[in-house]
Amino acid sequence: MTKSWGTFTSFKGTTIEIAAPDFTEVVKKLTGGKDLTACFQCTKCTAGCPVTEKVSIQVHEIMRMLLLGMKEVLETDMIWRCTSCYTCQERCPQGIDVTDILIGLKNLAYEDGIGPDAYRENAKSVLESGFAYQTSGFRRKKRDAKGLPALPEANMAEVEKLAELTGLKALLEEDEAK
Amino acid sequence: MTKNRTREKRFAFFLGCVTPFREVSYETASRRVCEELGIELVDMDGVNCCGLPIEAINRDMALSMAARNIVIAEEMGLDIVTICSGCAGALTKTNGIMKENSEVRNQINKYLKKIGREFKGTIEVKHFARVLLEDIGIEKLRKLIKHPLTALRIAGHYGCHVLKPAAHMKFENPEDPTFLHELIELTGATDARYEGEKDCCGGMVVGVDTDIPLSQVRKKMNHVKEAGAQALVTICPSCHLMLDSNQERAGKPFDETYNMPVLHYPQLLGLAMGIPPEELALDELKVKADEVLLAIKGLS
Ligand code: SF4
Ligand code: SF4
Numbered sequence: 062m063t064k065s066w067g068t069f070t071s072f073k074g075t076t077i078e079i080a081a082p083d084f085t086e087v088v089k090k091l092t093g094g095k096d097l098t099a100c101f102q103c104t105k106c107t108a109g110c111p112v113t114e115k116v117s118i119q120v121h122e123i124m125r126m127l128l129l130g131m132k133e134v135l136e137t138d139m140i141w142r143c144t145s146c147y148t149c150q151e152r153c154p155q156g157i158d159v160t161d162i163l164i165g166l167k168n169l170a171y172e173d174g175i176g177p178d179a180y181r182e183n184a185k186s187v188l189e190s191g192f193a194y195q196t197s198g199f200r201r202k203k204r205d206a207k208g209l210p211a212l213p214e215a216n217m218a219e220v221e222k223l224a225e226l227t228g229l230k231a232l233l234e235e236d237e238a239k
Numbered sequence: 240m241t242k243n244r245t246r247e248k249r250f251a252f253f254l255g256c257v258t259p260f261r262e263v264s265y266e267t268a269s270r271r272v273c274e275e276l277g278i279e280l281v282d283m284d285g286v287n288c289c290g291l292p293i294e295a296i297n298r299d300m301a302l303s304m305a306a307r308n309i310v311i312a313e314e315m316g317l318d319i320v321t322i323c324s325g326c327a328g329a330l331t332k333t334n335g336i337m338k339e340n341s342e343v344r345n346q347i348n349k350y351l352k353k354i355g356r357e358f359k360g361t362i363e364v365k366h367f368a369r370v371l372l373e374d375i376g377i378e379k380l381r382k383l384i385k386h387p388l389t390a391l392r393i394a395g396h397y398g399c400h401v402l403k404p405a406a407h408m409k410f411e412n413p414e415d416p417t418f419l420h421e422l423i424e425l426t427g428a429t430d431a432r433y434e435g436e437k438d439c440c441g442g443m444v445v446g447v448d449t450d451i452p453l454s455q456v457r458k459k460m461n462h463v464k465e466a467g468a469q470a471l472v473t474i475c476p477s478c479h480l481m482l483d484s485n486q487e488r489a490g491k492p493f494d495e496t497y498n499m500p501v502l503h504y505p506q507l508l509g510l511a512m513g514i515p516p517e518e519l520a521l522d523e524l525k526v527k528a529d530e531v532l533l534a535i536k537g538l539s
Contacts, residue, residue, distance in 0.1 A: 187293055218354075
């Protein structure tokens with residue numbers, strides 16, 4: 062070798078700092094998470110994402126942050142502005158279930174007590190009535206007047222039991238206590 | 240699976256919550272069209288939310304709720320039809336996952352067992368658009384068109400969850416779907432092609448950030464107008480809610496007005512089948528479809 066054009070010439074002996082390796086391991090267990098390392102940063106996911114202009118961190122960047130153990134992903138606008146349109150998931154040439162991973166990240170964030178109220182409200186409404194959106198008495202009357210059949214009544218005992226088993230109930234109670 | 244003919248026309252009807260909450264016109268028109276087509280919709284007792292609105296907060300609960308709804312239909316011995324793409328997305332996807340992934344099935348069945356239920360995997364879940372195409376068929380539908388809407392140029396909004404994730408929805412290629420074009424042409428209308436036909440309405444995040452659906456609505460309206468469409472059709476109450484009721488808010492900051500009627504597809508089909516507009520709840524749309532009705536008046 063006659064000349065070196067830089068001082069960094071080999072990875073030998075170099076360690077790359079992973080911010081929180083445990084976090085990466087947790088993410089790998091999410092639906093779709095086992096394929097994290099298959100991401101080769103082609104940015105195809107970002108190219109088709111409808112909210113690219115509305116977010117400061119793009120979805121392909123999230124994918125790499127996950128490998129680097131950056132828990133900060135849970136506080137990026139990307140995961141909360143994601144519309145779950147599944148375009149990234151359909152297009153990923155590596156077959157990574159990107160949208161499913163994002164959904165899993167949202168779940169993790171709620172476990173940490175972060176995340177927007179909107180989904181929490183949906184969940185509370187489900188525990189109240191079985192449905193995320195409750196039809197008002199006014200509209201129920203309107204339906205009756207039109208001869209539409211009565212709306213189904215959810216079986217609340219069953220819904221509540223499921224909420225207990227899946228941890229949703231505890232999660233909402235913890236939020237309430239905060 | 241072979242099915243007898245009567246079963247093909249009888250479905251467990253999963254209404255969901257957005258339709259009764261804000262889009263009763265969609266239910267009215269859908270029920271009316273089904274009546275005309277001889278499709279029997281059997282209401283489902285004791286169902287709950289499809290699960291989609293809480294997927295972000297707890298995926299297991301979302302899967303359990305969807306699975307519970309499916310189990311109710313299994314007990315009825317009927318396939319599910321739904322007119323909501325969100326519900327179709329959640330229920331069809333869950334049905335697929337539960338049938339194919341034993342790990343998830345065992346986990347969710349463990350929960351269901353505690354409420355005395357079990358997912359068996361004996362039924363299918365379909366969006367209404369698929370029932371039209373797969374169970375009735377274009378040829379048969381064509382024979383029922385009494386008033387071809389030849390005076391109309393109609394644009395179609397596909398929406399996301401009726402097609403994606405494709406691995407579970409197993410419908411058409413989400414990158415190049417054709418079913419809505421076929422359904423529009425079936426009515427005799429010209430299918431107005433435009434930029435961004437498959438773009439998301441943004442409705443899923445309306446509670447988190449209204450800016451996203453509003454900017455999606457604005458883009459869509461401009462493209463649909465450029466294509467010279469007289470109306471847009473949707474096949475989902477949430478997409479409809481975004482696109483019909485937010486036009487003013489979306490356009491105002493940019494001094495744009497759209498005034499684009501957004502019809503539920505069964506309303507368009509119903510008109511072509513000769514069902515009177517009063518029976519299709521057209522008067523309940525936010526952006527009135529008067530000009531559309533005027534254009535087809537006297538057509539036969
Ligand atoms: S499309 Fe797939 S491989 Fe490409 S950057 Fe996105 S996640 Fe990575
Ligand atoms: S699912 Fe979310 S991240 Fe993926 S393309 Fe759609 S909005 Fe973007």
